[in-house]
Amino acid sequence: MKFLRILAISSTVAAILLILGRLAGAGVAPVPEVFKDRFTLADAIARSRTEHRPVFLFATADWCGPCQVMKRTVLSEASIERQISRDFVPVYLNVDENQDVAAQFKIFSIPATIILWDGKLVAQMEGVVPHDSYEQWLLAAKEQALSDHPFLERASDEFKANLERAIEANRGKADSSEPSGPGREGPPAPPR
16 A cells, blocks of 8 residues: 555656646657667566676656656766666666556666666666766666675575574584683583
């Protein structure tokens, strides 16, 4: 129910922005050249796996004024287009035509730039962002996606496994005849 309320408010705001944009003569910006391949999200995820490049998803809508600004400026700048083409598999997502994907990634504000690895969210940025900030964010998001711990779940799972190993190692020490106390190495064994 809360999602529907947010969607209704967003739609109302969007309609107002669309009307104001049309009155100002802004209109819908063309799709930036970097999205010329028109990958679907499923195709991009598959390609991402084979090419070992994260997915770059740009969420937008025709009625969204700030989205049109991003498309006309930052996303159409040659250096940003080169960076996206080189480092990512780009996907252009119209949220009105792909509401299921927007809901899947909890896209409530657009424009939104989302970086995915193996189909999972790695990083997300919303709103109009200046060129230099966007460029730096893309570099950081790519590094995060290609790191050993791109997702919180993986980092958390590894942390749990390491913690369990440490607990088992300490249990072994506690069970042996080694003295315990301040001179012993490692944290104290947990109570049984």
